[in-house]
Amino acid sequence: MKHSWGRYLLSGAAGAALLSACSDDPDPAESLGPAAEQLAQALQQADLEGVALSSGDAESLSTAAERLHESLEELSLEVEVAETDIDLPEEDSPRAPTAEITYRHTWELDALGVDDEDWDYTTEAELNYHEESETWYLDADYDLFLPGYQGHEEIGISTTGADRGRIMDGEGRAMVYNRDVVVLGVDKTQFGEDEDEEMEASARELAETVGIGADAYVEQVEAYGEEAFVEAITVRRDGGHVTVEDVESIRGVHWLESEMSLADSSDFAPLLLGRVGPVTAEHMEEDPALQVGDMVGTSGVQGVHEQTLRGTPGVRIYRGEETLYSTDPETGEDVRTSLHPRLQNLAQEIMEDQDTGAGMVAIRPSDGGILAAASHSPDESAVEAATQSAYAPGSTFKMVSSLAMLRDGLSAGSTVSCPSSVTVHGQQFTNVSGYEHTGSLSFADAVAHSCNTVFAAAHEDVSAGDLREAALDLGINNDVGIGVHAMKGSLPEEAELNEHAANLFGQGTVETSALGMAAVTSSIADGRTVHPWLVEGAGEPDDDAETGEGLTEEEGEQMRALMEGTVPYGTLDFLDPIPGDHVYAKTGTAESGEDLPHTWVIGFQGDLAVAIFLEEGEWGSTDNGPLLREFLIGAQDILND
The missing domain is CATH 3.90.1310 (Penicillin-binding protein 2a (Domain 2))
Structure with missing residues (x-):
């Protein structure tokens, strides 16, 4: 009389490898399942020393199993009972019960770099039941471990490298x-x-x-x-x-x-x-x-x-x-990026012409795609300055402060006061030497002419938290990646008095990268919070990301009005004409603690936003402004080709 069972899964504990199960009323059929599982565990551990054998030598079998495992040491093995077939003779028969167990051996290939693939095969085990000892005995041979295995041959593994994706x-x-x-x-x-x-x-x-x-x-x-x-x-x-x-x-x-x-x-x-x-x-x-x-x-x-x-x-x-x-x-x-090779080459050519550390990032505001990101380092630094290095942003950061001030009640047309100096907690803040636009003027004109004191004086109306929120809403958010390692900026969670006043016009302890300021420019251009991305699938906040309320279109409209006057009558009024749509821009110069300051310019024209940083310069207007013009004109020729 024959009985068959389906698959048995391995138990978690090793247990004794004796193929026996004593009880007051021994039943070979009931004891076969545990015995089959014990043998599966022994096969998986390459140790048959404790297995009851009707033929074969436990030591030589274990040695053969160990040799197989050593040949495949990179792989992990799981052995499970696939099928159990028992032959129970009639009650008066002199024959002993026998069983045939099918084992499935599964070698995982993850360690070879092959995910979701396994090498598996089955082997057969013949068991004989001894009624007096109530034990199942294994009729063992080497092919119990691998079909056709002789116990001595080497099993080899070779790999062939795959072509790399593009x-x-x-x-x-x-x-x-x-x-x-x-x-x-x-x-x-x-x-x-x-x-x-x-x-x-x-x-x-x-x-x-x-x-x-x-x-x-x-x-x-x-x-x-x-x-x-x-x-x-x-x-x-x-x-x-x-x-x-x-x-x-x-x-x-x-x-x-x-x-x-x-x-x-x-x-x-x-x-x-x-x-x-x-x-x-x-x-x-x-x-x-x-x-x-x-x-x-x-x-x-x-x-x-x-x-x-x-x-x-x-x-x-x-x-x-x-x-x-x-x-x-x-x-x-393949990995798809947003890069535009010809714009990238143009940005690189402009940056390589500089005799100081430099970085440029160009973004398409409508979708946040980074079209170009170029860096230059005289000492051949291994760090991508444009996307990974943050510096004091100078007056370009006034665009972040402007959003916080707009939210405090100002508008682009509001009248503000630009005094010659403002003293905060004993520190005097002034405008640049020779500044000619003090007195009452519109907020938009104060931005176009880059009045420092308007922003320093706002330290009591705009908190460090307000400034941080504005930065997040303009895309300076390190929690949202671009698809490679990147740094957009750093703002203190708390700042007061003169430190906070200095932060409001891009000095103090705030720092941004060209990537961060390009994100700010893109957000203003598109009237929403733009999270730049280089690799497709990046640029989306995850559940753990710190985010603000987001920039509204109405706020974007006011911010664009603040940037509108820089080229026609503000700090870039000396530039030769730039063909095409109106250019919105803001310049910046930041003390660096060295002989020469950091210089900046941000700007956008149509669906192209740019930030350009020079580690050492004189003024953001005279040093970086012409570079912005060169890039925008070159980009028009490329994009219209």
Whole structure:
């Protein structure tokens, strides 16, 4: 008489691995289930020492199981009872009960970087029941662990890297994708045991030719094994600064052809888009799926979106020439950005012409997409100044203070007083030397002519909390990301008296980045709170984000009126005409504690908002204003093309 059961799941506790279940009234059918589960646990733990055997040797079986597990040590195993089939003889039969248990073995492949995929197979176990001891005995063989397993052979795993996903521009065109490269280095097998000096000379010549540190590379070559190929540099096959022809005559130099995820040129938004490089020990510690030789994103979009871009490697599990399991590699997913390559190049050209640290961000206010973000650093800083570095914003921050003052009852047409000086808690605040617009004037004119004292005097009417709320509503919100690491600004939660007065016109302790001020400009342009985004899907506040009430269209209209006069009669009235729609702008100059101040300009024309920062300058009007004009005119030519 036969009985079958469905699948049994593994119990959480190991329990004793004896396949027995004693009771006052022993029933083989009832004891089979627990016995089958105990064996599943033993198979999963590769330990059959406590299993009752009718054939086979527990020690050799356990050794074989351990060898299999060691071959697949990167993977985790789960064994479960898939099916139980028992044969109970008639009551008077001399035959003992027998059972056949089907086990499903599931090896998870997550550790290899293959998510949601498992290697699974089934094996069969034959059990015989001994009535006197009330025990199920296992008729054991090595194929209990893996079909066809002999107990001694090595099971191997190999992986094939996937093609990296592309980084797309705002029009859906690929900006960064796999391009042909050449890896140049020294092949140490080309030198004999007594040719250390010759090898050192070759390494030094190669380093000097490709433009890397010669001493450091020589040390690296000497430290590697006797048969190592020691990479010096990876260059583009076409258009690289050095070619194979430049180094092929150097003894021992070898090259490998490969692919790497690259932009059109090495200087196209390098900090923003990021780079890929060889995996490090730190990477492998954080992600066990990575292996020596893998390439990973190390910065920018490449680093932040590594999991999306990397793809899924192909996996082959094999025994000798036999493939036990395989999957094909899956190309990584593309990451779409808002960048406009030609505008990015224009911004980079303007920033690269500066002899000081500089940053520019251009945003499309209608949807918040960042069209360009360019930085320049004379000391080749690895930090993207435009999106990650915050400085005192000077008078451009008056637009944030203006929103708080509008909410306190002012309007663009309100009459305000611009005195020569205002003293707060013993500190005297003045306008710039030679300022000619003191007295009574409209709030809009006070902004156009950048009167400091109007804002310092508002310290009693507008609180630090009001100012912080206005900043949030104008897009200076670090809780809302852009898709890469970014810093929009920093405002104190509490500030009083002279510190608060200084904050109101962009000195004091407030700081913003070009990204933050571009967000402010975009919000004013579109009459709503604009959260900039670089990577599609970013720019939306999550449930934990600190947010304000939001900028209203009516407030946006008043704010635009405040920025309207800067170009025609305010601090930028000297600029040559800018064709096209009216240009709304605000300039800023901020003391930096150094010899020269930080200088700023923000502005928008149509659906294009811009913020430009210079680490050292004279005035935001004379230094940054012409750069704004140059960018807006160049952008018109590009966008209208």
